[in-house]
Amino acid sequence: METKTKVWLAEDGKPVIGAGKVALLKAIDEERSLRKACKKLDISYKHAWNVLNNMNERLGSDVVRTVRGGKDQGTFLTEAGRQLIREYELNRDFVEGTMKDEGSWENIGLKLSARNKIPGKVVSVEKEGLVSKISIEIEPSALTSIITSEAVERLDIKPGDDVFAIIKSTEVLVGKSKQKEE
Template identity: 65%
Template structure:
């Protein structure tokens, strides 16, 4: 018997967990609970929003606080200010998770990185270049690179300039796409 099958609509997926001393503290579901608590100011309403029981939510929150050694929520009883609210530690957890997830997503969708890892890249016209000017802005920065035949200009985010640690004189490569010029830089190992 010969089995054949078709692979359709395949995609790479990843998950992010925040850990403490190698033990999981939270993943996507717990982040959703914390965000719902922050939005609702009520554990009951947050539980309803994310579809978990009140008891389960308290067990989860207590385990998170225990692993971190800090409370992630605080409950205020009585009066107009009553409710369940995130602590600074809870907000930092959400921020850490969101930043890690964003970095992972950017990495997974970075075509130049995938090519360096031996994966296929649709933009084949990668050109070695040298940074000749960096104009940093608050949100976007203009990078001028020199190639043998000409000088190219690329508009990229200032965050990308920081992540790539771009400076004048750096050896980089330009990836030309139909609508943009991307900037990439080989990773430098520091000892």
């Protein structure tokens, strides 16, 4: 048995984009034509326009632009459309990575198979875009782990925190015990 997830982005609680809408935008980008994209995805032209109009409305900007007539005619993604795909894929990849990460499963109370769980204290946290470098003091030495910046924020990791390093054959994961509410 395996765990499955479904990711979509929402604005004010209303869905903006998910896997199907990403597929539509990518098909438009590849085909440079809404009609050809619809044919490729086997969806109706009217349905596709409704989907695009809903995305435009919820975002407050157009995700595609249409050029009529001439040799440069067609339907093209706008920068907003490209950014929407990037955001969706970044979030989808994070969720999928989290689902595969044994450390994340422990955070929701499931046991780990990793036996090399070593307690330590955070010496420094260096955020570099999507990833962060965490130095952990483990007497009499230290080790470094590269994890996502989002995980650093979610775990609220900062210098001086007591954490544990989980050493797997291919990586060093970082976990933090849940704080007791006072």
